[in-house]
Amino acid sequence: MKTKLFAAALLLAASSAQATIATVFEGIPTGSAKFNTTVINAGGTVKTDVWTNLMSGTVIDRGDYSISRTNGNWMSVGGYGTMSGNTIDISPNDPSRDTLGSKIxxxxxxxxxxxxxxxxEVGDWATCCHNPTTDLFISFDNGAPILVASATTEADGQFKNKFGNLVHEIFVAAFDDSGSFSKVQFWxxxxxxxxxxxGQVKYALIDEGSLPPTPGVPAPASAALLGLGLLALRLRKRA
Structure with missing residues (x-):
């Protein structure tokens, strides 16, 4: 019985993997390149969709994925500055400033x-409304909001574009190698x-546990193995 328990515990440890959440918050050229590097280093393949010829509506089909307003409302398509392609107006319209409220x-x-x-890509962010901060969030499959950008001043949202000019145009991203997901929300x-x-949308599937561990956070597998080592010693003493 003790042998079976020990074997089962080892199997549990082997199946545990380091889960890492990582983010990108940069100017568009730098942020886009950082996304590519992160995915490639994790063994994934980057897919890029530049938004061209988008038509306003309630649902926009882009082949691999579709886009909709979280509240089901009409999406107004336009352009902004030097961003790579078309954009959708998602100006926050919920005065509560609660992340779950503004999510819609x-x-x-x-x-x-x-x-x-x-x-x-995101445009015109952080030009006002720092109360005390203005924040951007990404959520995978209705999971916990991942804070991808936060600004307390207008300068916090300014980065150099491809022409070297300071603009309110940024690239944000989130990675979660704890699993795979079919839905992403942004607000x-x-x-x-x-x-x-x-502007441009980048996406990929990387292997679970393929991102570098978050500094200061012990890997679940390592913690499990340490505990199982102690359990093994106790079982042997009792044998």
């Missing part, structure tokens, strides 16, 4: 095949500010 103002991406790495909580998202 954002957009939802529904994928045909699972992903766990997702990034895109901001800066009530009163103008906010657009789109």
């Amino acid at each position: 103002s954002g957009i939802t991406f529904t994928f045909d095949n699972p992903i766990n790495s997702f990034g895109f 901001g909580n800066g009530y009163g500010e103008y906010l657009v998202a789109g």
Whole structure:
């Protein structure tokens, strides 16, 4: 019986993997490149969709995925500055500033095949409404909101574009190698500010546990193995 218990415990440890959540918050050229590097280093393949010829509506089909407003409302398509492609207006319209409340103002991406790495461009963010901060969030499959950007001043949202000019155009991304997901939601909580998202969308599926561990957070597998080592010693003493 003790042998079976020990073997089962070892199997549990072997199946445990380091789960890492990582984010990107940069200017578009730098952020896009960082997304590519992160995915490639984790053994994945980057897919890039530049938003061209988008038509306004309630649902936009992009082949691998579809886009909709989280609250089901009409999506207004346009363009912004030097962003890579079309954008969708997702200006926060919920005055509560609660992340779950403002979430309905954002957009939802529904994928045909699972992903766990997702990034895109955002425009006109952080030009106002720092109360005390204006924040951007990504959530995988209705999971806990991942904070991908936060600004307390207008300067926090300014980065250099491809021409070297300071603009309010950024690239944000989130990675979660704990599993794979079919839905991604994005929103901001800066009530009163103008906010657009789109330009280019990047996505990928990387292997579970393939990202570097988060500094200061012990790997679950390592912690499990340490506990099982102690359990093994106790079982041997009792044998």
